[in-house]
Amino acid sequence: MEKIKQLQQDFADFLAKTDFNGQPKELYEPIAYTILQSGKRLRPMLCLLANEMFGGDEQEALWPALALETFHNFTLIHDDIMDKAPMRRGMPTVYQKWNADIAILSGDAMLAKAFQFALKPKQGAELAQQLSKVAIEICEGQQMDLNFETLGNVTIPEYLEMIRLKTAVLLATALQMGATAAGADETDIHHLYNFGINLGMSFQLQDDILDLYSDVKVFGKRHGGDIADNKKTYLYLKALELASERDRKRLQQLFTLRIDHDEEEKIEEVQSIYDRLHVKEAVEAVMLEYDRKAFEDLDAVSLTEEKKKHLRTYAEMLSGRKK
């Protein structure tokens, strides 16, 4: 845990040292506003831990870590325009606080900055190539997500492919970039990448569950927000699969209601159907299967257990095995 805390602190210091100021201020203020908000720094941490595992130079790995965090925040700024999200992390989103034009442009500038950061280490060309690949995949995932809003029936494989592209590939790339900066060999990088994919899938399914079943009030997120927004998450798709004809029809009906409907009542009714069908348990089983596959790939990395321990501890915290 000491190592994890130290890397978190190192990244926080590196980020604080980075100059996000510039002219015109309308372009740069939203960048600093977004990236300096407190966040989990999940992607930089995966990058730094993968790098540390292979004995890489932390000073080199801080650049791709910064690239990943900058890139991730660019996706948030643009996604919030498309999702018309008024709040994030308990603060007004950029397009809401400024306007959509500024949100588009400052997002674009962040994407360019992410490449600038990724190019700094001596493996810069390879790191930037990895970043451009994941950037395109994430655009594909976001477009699939947008398509799902208007699509009548989304299948479970389609949903899984969407979250793979929208969430999992970036966690996998974070590990890949950290290991690349450390000069790890291809087979190990490949295992680490797969570890990230399955960890990411599990992570997103957990997010879907927490949206409805979280005890704590998550700051800036509504309880059952996905249901209120008619989001076809894994919970919903699994429920459709498990439901009787009658429940299925009712669920489909509930998920066409507009926001002006009584939100609380709708969330309660959907949850009662989910509970009756044991949807939460079914999704948790899928999650555990992704976790199992993830750690199989971590096991396959050709390093001693001692070297893997920090990344393992961090990933176990993420996947909720330890608190």
Add this chain to the structure above:
Amino acid sequence: MEKIKQLQQDFADFLAKTDFNGQPKELYEPIAYTILQSGKRLRPMLCLLANEMFGGDEQEALWPALALETFHNFTLIHDDIMDKAPMRRGMPTVYQKWNADIAILSGDAMLAKAFQFALKPKQGAELAQQLSKVAIEICEGQQMDLNFETLGNVTIPEYLEMIRLKTAVLLATALQMGATAAGADETDIHHLYNFGINLGMSFQLQDDILDLYSDVKVFGKRHGGDIADNKKTYLYLKALELASERDRKRLQQLFTLRIDHDEEEKIEEVQSIYDRLHVKEAVEAVMLEYDRKAFEDLDAVSLTEEKKKHLRTYAEMLSGRKK
């Protein structure tokens, strides 16, 4: 001229060979739709000509040329959202034909693709670094342009800085990337970059003039569109500088009229003030000064006249010295 035509054809072939298809189609169709429209291919041409000048490998230079064209088209897609432009090159813009979300996302994917292309040659890291620098500058220029819309008074130096960032730096970078791919030395690249800056300034001022004083009907562009849109171009700012108190007030008044006003009448009145003040001639004088400075830097490049001749011919065509 043969060489110029050959490079144009080579780029057209390279572009035609590039696969812009992918899934989901909502993301990829707008990309192919935009980049495969006929265009001047100005930036790829500057890149290829600079490369050819230094005896670089054309096959290597086609990658940064493609990166530049992809990048340029990304800026068009995002700018059209912000400018609410319904048409471009005589075709509906992406946000108009599809929607703003798709225009944001397919633009993002193009920016990522541009980096992927720039990274292909062996000097990939350097080329991508140059691309990321210019990408940030162009965001700054576009933000300045957006600011000018609501700003009461824009000064001529501010306007020049805006067009430097929004237009000139990309032409300069196109030359820089071509020369970099050819392994040219730093001093020569520096001269070529400055050549591009001044050429770009002249090019944009010419654009400002052509908007109002073009004889031919430019496809997809309205005569006097800048005046109708109250765009504070160099013509307008120069007119304010040269005008009597009375003309200045009238111009400022005319440039606050909304679109519902009689457009033709407004354009005519503004043009009659410009003509009385000889604004066109004043702007042409500034343009010529930029051209002069541009070619000074081309002269300073340490190559024989013979080697520079294709780029010189192309640039002279651009700056309107030959037809």
